[in-house]
Amino acid sequence: MAVSLGDKLVVAISSTALFDLQESHKIFMEQGVKAYSEYQIEHEDQPLEPGAAFGLVKKLLALNDTGSKSHPKVEVVLISRNSADTGLRIFNSVEAHQLNITRAAFTGGRTPYQYVSAFNAHLFLSTNPDDVRKALNSGYAAATIVSKTGLTAGAQPESFELKFAFDGDAVIFSDEAEQIFKKQGLNAFTQSEREAAKNPLKGGPFKNFLAALHKIQKEFTLEECPIRTALVTARSAPAHERVVRTLRTWNIRIDEALFLGGLSKAEFLKAYDADVFFDDQQDHCFSAKDLVATGHVPHGIANPE
Template sequence: MQTPRPQKLVIAISSRALFDLAESHQVFESEGLQAYSEYQIANEDNILAPGEAFGMVKKFLRINERLDTQRVEVILLSRNSADTGLRVFNSINHYGLDITRAAFTGGSSPYRYILPFNAHLFLSTDADDVAHALEHGVAAATLMTTSKPASENEQLRFAFDGDAVIFSDEAEQVYKAQGLAAFAQSERDAAKTPLSGGPFKSFLAALHGLQDEFKGQECPIRTALVTARSAPAHERVIRTLRAWNIRIDESLFLGGLSKGAFLKAYGADVFFDDQQINCESASGHVATGHVPHGIANRPALVGSNGEKSELNTDNQQNHS
């Protein structure tokens, strides 16, 4: 009986995340769709500069060369039409990226094609498309602009926040409703009870499975948990990953310290976090994806006194 072939790990990415389309997008914003189409066709032989996710994609596709089989795939999802998208494919060919599948949706949201392509992760610069993907159970993040160059490390290094990214936001809900002391006590009480999975659990599991194929040799993928949790809230996280049988290579429990310098030291190719304030800080150091999931991304409730029921954002980094 033959061993079944492992499932491919698939990343779906928007054209604006893969390439720098800021100039042509400005044409669209200022002059409209027709002018944008004419601009792209007139410049279709002018190669686009790399975008926020270009370095990550390039490293990701090299994994197939290491394994001598197609175990990973990148799918292009674009709001361009096929006609205006020709410039994107010309740029893909110029850089030698092995990307052959694409959906050009002519202005409509491409998120509906994520599931048919069996994508584990969707990266885009469009927050609405990302939100739709998350609603349909796909790990997704909105890539933020950074002026920092991509990591020169040959390894592909992913970094993840914990609550509302790898894990559910159940602990964060306690913090939001009752404060830090209640959160810490709740996590102590539930230390041996695994957390539920968050939107990136399946993607992390798929990465872990791919890493296992490099046993006995240097792995081209490295993962890190970078969380503002600290002791004693660390134990539940460790036991949860153990219960899931998922290994993370590095775990940083920062106790509320700003994450940016640690992400730079780690050499992250991309970092995923649900808190906008953390993403803005991290994007000054590494490519960063905002995951608009969980209680931190819900509209604040207004109480009977007319005040918003949310906590001071200066304290929000003490657990997530």
């Protein structure tokens, strides 16, 4: 009988998002594929240091220590442009850091985005914007990790509570409202949202991922839940009402909602103590990337191809 990942939350991640491969990448860019491959093989017994998304992955896998051990909640899979040869160092690093990751796709330099659907992943994290765009265009939640490598490297988490922060328009929701804002301005956006307050927004690329998180959350009481979610949006009243009603219609819980009315999101993400933040706007990502693992979602009107 074939093995299935069942109803787990599946997160696919590139080796460059999980580990610090800056030195290796420099060799690749300056000396080429052959030198890169030789370097990785020569150093395959030397574990790689944590990368920008390492802390997030560690906390994701820790969710499997809650509840029934026979029914793990999360599966993390590697999807990498490395070859099987150079991928050996990646798996050795996984073992050295005691990460329970057993499945991978190494594509030998070719884009690996097609394996996001093969693994039926709810989320794909990479440092390659092209791979991320292709995954998004295929209907999967995906983000380009833009934070500095080692942002959370080796830090012992003060809490095992896993905190996600999401922008609204073009991330959780479609960019239908943002299109009006970009094309017609704030007044037209506000008026349109007031008139459409009781009409739910369409889902954006991260709706299904948020729903998968909510499914795990429902297994716990509010006090004991290891996952916390926050909406961090530039919207303000009266444009907040449509957002609230949309989430209510979807029957998806958001634990915290920050309606900032255009204020910088960075300090609020710091106050929330987010583990990861997803936003479609590059300027919001830039202001947050030194404080929290940040994923740029190249989707919607703010990100023309």
